[in-house]
Amino acid sequence: MSPAKPQIFLVRHAESVHNVTKDFNIRDPGLTQVGHEQAAALEASFPDLSSVAVVITSPLTRAIETTLDAFGSILPGGNNLILDPFLQERSDLPCDTGSPISVLKERFPSFPNVFWSSLAGNASELDGDDWLEKKGDYAADDESVTKRAEKVRKILWNVAQNIQQAQKEEDEKAAEEREDLKTSIVVVTHGVFMKFLTEDETIDLPKAGWKDYYVEEADKFDGKGKRIPVKRSPPCRQNPPHLTSNITRTPEPLNS
Numbered sequence: 001m002s003p004a005k006p007q008i009f010l011v012r013h014a015e016s017v018h019n020v021t022k023d024f025n026i027r028d029p030g031l032t033q034v035g036h037e038q039a040a041a042l043e044a045s046f047p048d049l050s051s052v053a054v055v056i057t058s059p060l061t062r063a064i065e066t067t068l069d070a071f072g073s074i075l076p077g078g079n080n081l082i083l084d085p086f087l088q089e090r091s092d093l094p095c096d097t098g099s100p101i102s103v104l105k106e107r108f109p110s111f112p113n114v115f116w117s118s119l120a121g122n123a124s125e126l127d128g129d130d131w132l133e134k135k136g137d138y139a140a141d142d143e144s145v146t147k148r149a150e151k152v153r154k155i156l157w158n159v160a161q162n163i164q165q166a167q168k169e170e171d172e173k174a175a176e177e178r179e180d181l182k183t184s185i186v187v188v189t190h191g192v193f194m195k196f197l198t199e200d201e202t203i204d205l206p207k208a209g210w211k212d213y214y215v216e217e218a219d220k221f222d223g224k225g226k227r228i229p230v231k232r233s234p235p236c237r238q239n240p241p242h243l244t245s246n247i248t249r250t251p252e253p254l255n256s
Helices: 017-021 033-046 061-074 101-107 141-172 191-198
Strands: 008-012 050-059 082-083 185-189 210-215 230-232
Touching: 008 191, 017 185, 033 061, 050 061, 061 101, 061 191, 082 185, 082 191, 101 210, 191 230
Parallel strands: 008 185, 050 082, 050 185
Antiparallel strands: 008 210, 210 230
16 A cells, blocks of 8 residues: 655744734744744644654744744654754845844753754755845745745655655554554745745735645656645645734735
C-alpha cells in the first residue's frame, strides 16, 4: 500500500500589535492578549495534534509566539520545530522585519541553541542576520517573493518525502514493532506570503486560522523543479473565524 500524502496545515499567525494599532513602524511586534487567546484556542480546536511530525514557522516574533501558544505542548525539547526565514512576511516595513538572533535568544530563552546556529535538513539557514536585510532571497519585490515561495514548496516536498519514507518503513515492520507515525506538517506564516506560497490571491485566513493542503507528487511537476504546487486537500478544511479584538478596524494593507 502506498504511503498517504502528508497533510500540510497552513496557519496564519494570531493577532499582532500592529494589526490593531495600524502602526507599521513597530519592529517585529508580538501578539496582543487577544492574539495569545486566539493561538490558545487553535491548540484546542486543531484537528489532530498527535499527528504533527514537524512545525515549520516564520522567525518573526508573532509567528513564534503563535507556534508556542498553539503547538508548544507537542514540541518537547524543540526537536520537531524549524524556524525558517523563508516564511517571513513579504514587505520590508519594520513590522515585517525580524529581530536579530541576539534579541530572539533573550525573548525565547527556552529554545535550544541549535535554532540559532543553523537549521538542519532541507530548510534555509538562520546562522546570521542576513535574513533581516530584505535583500536577495528576502527582498520584497514580487519576483523575489515568488522565488522564495517556490523554495518553500521545495522544502515542504522534501519534508513530505521524508515522512512518506518513514511511513513506508513503519508499514514494513511487524505489527508489534510499529510506532504511532506522525504524518502532518504545520507551517506558520503570514497573510501576504501565504498568497505566494499557495499561488492563490484569494486566500485570506483569519488570525490563527488554518487550511490543509498537500504537496503534489514528484511526477506532476516539471523536470527542472520550477514549479512545485501546493494543492488543497480533498475534502478541503479550514477553521472558522473566532476571537477578535473589539477595536474598530480599517481595512488591512497587504503587509499583515
